[in-house]
Structure formats: structure tokens, C-alpha cells
Amino acid sequence: MTAQPQVKHHGAFAGVTGSCHELLLGPADSVLIDCGLFQGAETSGTGATSASSEIDFSLASVRGLVITHTHIDHVGRIPYLLMAGFNGPIFCTSATAHLLPLVIEDALKIGLTRDRDLIAGVLSRLRRMLIPFDYDEWQPLACDNSGHAVRVRFRQAGHILGSAYVEFEWGDAGGALRAVGGDRGVRGVGAHQPLKVASLYPLAEGYRVVFSGDLGCRNTPLLPDPQPLERADLLFLESTYGDRLHESRQDRSVRLKTVIERCVSDGGAVLIPAFSIGRTQELLYEIEDLIASNAGFWPTITVILDSPMAAEFTALYQQLAHLWDQEALQRRAAGHNPLDFSRLHTVASHADHEHIVNFLRTSGEPCIVIAASGMCAGGRMVNYLKALLPDPRTDVLFVGYQASGTPGRAIQEYGPDGGYVELDDERITIRAGIHTLGGYSAHADQAELIDFVLAASPPVGEVRLIHGDSGARRALATKLQERAALTFHSPT
Known part of the structure; x- marks a missing residue:
């Protein structure tokens, strides 16, 4: 045997x-x-x-x-x-x-x-x-x-x-x-x-x-x-x-709120590279809760979901709501829709994506952008990073694991010291604030x-x-x- x-x-x-x-x-x-x-x-x-x-x-x-x-x-x-x-x-x-x-x-x-x-x-x-x-x-x-x-x-x-x-x-x-x-x-x-x-x-x-x-x-x-x-x-x-060890859910929510409030005060964008499945939906859930609880301070902030794939998965998450936990089901029963709320703008076409990137590059409009890829190795997030990493009003939030050798890991390691990252064979200087919220892993x-x-x-x-x-x-x-x-x- x-x-x-x-x-x-x-x-x-x-x-x-x-x-x-x-x-x-x-x-x-x-x-x-x-x-x-x-x-x-x-x-x-x-x-x-x-x-x-x-x-x-x-x-x-x-x-x-x-x-x-x-x-x-x-x-x-x-x-x-x-x-x-x-x-x-x-x-x-x-x-x-x-x-x-x-x-x-x-x-x-x-x-x-x-x-x-x-x-x-x-x-x-x-x-x-x-x-x-x-x-x-x-x-x-x-x-x-x-x-x-x-x-x-x-x-x-x-x-x-x-x-x-x-x-x-x-x-x-x-x-x-x-x-x-x-x-x-x-x-x-x-x-x-x-x-x-x-x-x-x-x-x-x-x-x-x-x-x-x-x-x-x-x-x-x-x-x-x-x-x-x-x-x-x-x-x-x-x-x-x-x-x-990860920080607690309460601590991560407080830190997320702090970064977003800096964004509102400075007139910059918060960029969140996120995986289309799982992390994006969690972020939408907590951001909706923060907006609902801070309506007076955040009167006009827009949440941009710029990932067709993430949008499709978010729709499936809603279709499969019977698999949610009790807290989420109770929140929805109380009249909240954590995955589809009024401040959420979903970007569909590539033309709309390019328009938003160019608009944020010149306007400094406060907003939260969630886009793939989670490790900044491709996808629409790369265009936001190329446009906005040199802007000190920008904040980048990492909420997931950044594998060695990815642009995300390089931004995480060298960004806090004003370094640079290679994106599409182009050297991009990092002047944005760089944050890692471990509790979102x-x-x-x-x-x-x-x-x-x-x-x-x-x-x-x-x-x-x-x-x-x-x-x-x-x-x-x-x-x-x-x-x-x-x-x-x-x-x-």
C-alpha cells in the first residue's frame, strides 16, 4: 500500500x-x-x-x-x-x-x-x-x-x-x-x-x-x-x-477614506489597479458605503469603472447574489445597491476611455478610477498611469498582490522615493502618492x-x-x- x-x-x-x-x-x-x-x-x-x-x-x-x-x-x-x-x-x-x-x-x-x-x-x-x-x-x-x-x-x-x-x-x-x-x-x-x-x-x-x-x-x-x-x-x-498579517477591515476602510479625501482636497485622481474578479466588486461595495456615509464631504465625486471585463463580472456578481454573505444581502434589502449606484460611471468603448484619460490629464478632476490590470502589466490602467503618475495630485492605491517583475511592484517599490517605472517601453517619472492597503488582499x-x-x-x-x-x-x-x-x- x-x-x-x-x-x-x-x-x-x-x-x-x-x-x-x-x-x-x-x-x-x-x-x-x-x-x-x-x-x-x-x-x-x-x-x-x-x-x-x-x-x-x-x-x-x-x-x-x-x-x-x-x-x-x-x-x-x-x-x-x-x-x-x-x-x-x-x-x-x-x-x-x-x-x-x-x-x-x-x-x-x-x-x-x-x-x-x-x-x-x-x-x-x-x-x-x-x-x-x-x-x-x-x-x-x-x-x-x-x-x-x-x-x-x-x-x-x-x-x-x-x-x-x-x-x-x-x-x-x-x-x-x-x-x-x-x-x-x-x-x-x-x-x-x-x-x-x-x-x-x-x-x-x-x-x-x-x-x-x-x-x-x-x-x-x-x-x-x-x-x-x-x-x-x-x-x-x-x-x-x-x-x-493584513490590517483589519475597519483600518483599511479608514485609510481608503483618508486617501479619497486627500484626492477631493487636492483635485486629483485616485487610481486603483484592480483585478476584474473579486477585488473590483469589494472596492465598489466599500466605496458606495463611504459615499453614502459622507455625502456632505463628497458631493460630486465620480467613481469610474474602466474595464469591460470587470463590468461583465460585476453584472454576474449581481445575478448570483444568492451567494453573497448575509451583510451584503441585508444592505441590499435596506435599499443600497453596492455594485450599481448613482455615482458609478462604467466606461464601455475605447474611445470613451481615451477621452477620460485626456480629460483627467488636463483637468485634475477629483475622481476614483478602478481599472485592470491589477498588476499594471496591461489593460486600460496603463494609460491612466502614463498620463497621471507624473502629477503629484494623483494617488495610486494598490489593493492586491504585486508579483515580482511587474510594473505594479516597481511602482510600489520605487514610487515613494520619486523613482520611475517603464510602461510600454517609456520611462514614466513617479510624483504621485503611492499607497498599499493590505487589508484588501x-x-x-x-x-x-x-x-x-x-x-x-x-x-x-x-x-x-x-x-x-x-x-x-x-x-x-x-x-x-x-x-x-x-x-x-x-x-x-
Whole structure:
């Protein structure tokens, strides 16, 4: 009997981006957990060159793909996976099944093609492959001729809408394995047939492997808190912020209010580079609350959402409001619409975008601009930064992780000292105020990661740290070893 199943890592093992892990169910059968793009400095070097978007590992044994959530560093290589010949089922939560086609469409337009017919064909194929599951329901994943089975369950991760950590459990198939019919509310998906595996690894019944995906913070707006970990024999745990603690939600709201009030007083713009999914919706929620509470001080300030993709996701967030947390639902019931309020102006066309950038360059009109990309590596935010970073009336707020090698990290590091950043091969002097609001991170901090591990009963058998810089992994490893008697492994 093997001590534990084998796992191969094809991304986010000794780094942060490009999440892709292969769980071997048996000697010749496996499933992938995520298939994301590399970003920042991780797009250079062995295994992460610009060509690394292409699948550079064998798919001979891969029978299916399990998705934790729809951020690009977890799903961005899916088009390349399809081009490499993968045609198996894609398992995910119901909300992820709604969001994923939008993310893949954007990835295709940016990285591969603008051919509408080709994009439509890829998306049609993708939708047929999706197998959406509800949270908390064990579903059959694979079975072999011996009557042994592996089942899977998605648990609320609280990171973005639809995000989950994923549990795989070995057991006796008995009568539990059966076809699960129905489209689960997503048009175009087929019925789920358990994967046929030649010979499952003979693990003890009840052996459980857990992949954390990206865990969210507690007490954030819109989404429920991550569900506590029940148990795990083997846990693959993200460590993005394993070396730091976030400021509280109350502190971050106060700091956001302070920066915006400076903007109003100075007559400048607040630029917030934000990821289209998750961070943008949280920001709109809190900004709407601040405007409603400070109507006298902020009589005319406009909030500009300049990201077609973020606007589409915001509309989907509203359609899937049944997945919001109780605070957000109560706020909406009281007459507030945190994602669609009167001061919010959504920019659609590129011509309107260019007009607004030029207007702000010359007018100094107080406003809040939320635009992608979150790491300033592309998208409409780059044009705002080129126009407004040299203006001392401007403030830039970073509310998410800035990967090494991205323009966002450079602005964060060199901006406070009046340095510069390279944008579109142009050196831009930074005179704007630069702020980082750690409390807006969508990732759990060190304390929350430790609490997630310690919640399990019985205690976790072994933890393997992934999805983190070396310093973050080392710091989290030290704290985990102090707090719990764990068998522990971390990439060097």
C-alpha cells in the first residue's frame, strides 16, 4: 500500500503564479488541479518563458481538470490545454462555470486571437466540457474495476465568487458511484460520468487529499468566510501571504477614506489597479458605503469603472447574489445597491476611455478610477498611469498582490522615493502618492492560514506549502512548526 498518492507540479510550486498540479489517481491516470498562466518575473527562466503558456508536460494520463477559481493565474493556460488535445471533463463550482467562459474569452483575445469564429468555437467546446457541482456535496470522480473510488467535494474558499478548496477522498465505491445528470443551471454542460481508472492507488478508505486553491480573508464584504478545514491526510496549502498579517477591515476602510479625501482636497485622481474578479466588486461595495456615509464631504465625486471585463463580472456578481454573505444581502434589502449606484460611471468603448484619460490629464478632476490590470502589466490602467503618475495630485492605491517583475511592484517599490517605472517601453517619472492597503488582499494572511490548518480534527497529517515566494513559505513553515506538530514540506 502506498503511503500517499503522487502529485506532480507544473506551476505555483516554488513560486506564486501558474498554478497547475497533477494528482495521480493511479499509475496511469490523473487529474489536473488548475491550469494557470505564469505572471511577472515568473514568465522568464526555465519552465516559465513566454512559450510556457504552451503545455510542456504529458497529457497521456490526464483524465480531467478540477478548477478552484477563475483568476487568470489558475485558469489562463486552459486554451493551450485544449490545443494540446485535452478533451476531458472540467469540474468546478456552479458559479465558476458561469464566470469561466468570460475569463477564457478575454485570455484568448489578449494572448492568442481576435478571430470571433475561432473564439466562439473554443467557448462552445469549453461549455460542453464543464461539469458544475454545488458546494459541500461529495460527487464521484473516478472508479476502477475493483470497486474502489475517489470522490471530490468543493468547499467555500471565500476568495472570489465561486472559489473553492477541493477535497479528494479514497473509498469503497459501493453503490455510491452513479451518473449525475442535469446541467446544474449552466447551459450546455453534459451529464457527469465517473472517470474510469485502470487501477487506483490502494490508499486506506477515507484517505483525504486537500488542495487549498487560494483562500480568502475572513470578514470581507460580499462573500462568506472560508469554511473551516474538516480534516486532511495531505494538504497542499497556498502561502502567498505566509509572511505577513493584513490590517483589519475597519483600518483599511479608514485609510481608503483618508486617501479619497486627500484626492477631493487636492483635485486629483485616485487610481486603483484592480483585478476584474473579486477585488473590483469589494472596492465598489466599500466605496458606495463611504459615499453614502459622507455625502456632505463628497458631493460630486465620480467613481469610474474602466474595464469591460470587470463590468461583465460585476453584472454576474449581481445575478448570483444568492451567494453573497448575509451583510451584503441585508444592505441590499435596506435599499443600497453596492455594485450599481448613482455615482458609478462604467466606461464601455475605447474611445470613451481615451477621452477620460485626456480629460483627467488636463483637468485634475477629483475622481476614483478602478481599472485592470491589477498588476499594471496591461489593460486600460496603463494609460491612466502614463498620463497621471507624473502629477503629484494623483494617488495610486494598490489593493492586491504585486508579483515580482511587474510594473505594479516597481511602482510600489520605487514610487515613494520619486523613482520611475517603464510602461510600454517609456520611462514614466513617479510624483504621485503611492499607497498599499493590505487589508484588501483577497488572500488569507499568515494567521488565517494557520487557523485554517489548526481547525482540522483530527490534525492534518502532512502540509506541503505551494503558491508562495520563498520568504513567505519559510515564514509560514516556521510558524506552523511552532503551533502544530506537523509532518511538513516546503519547496526550497
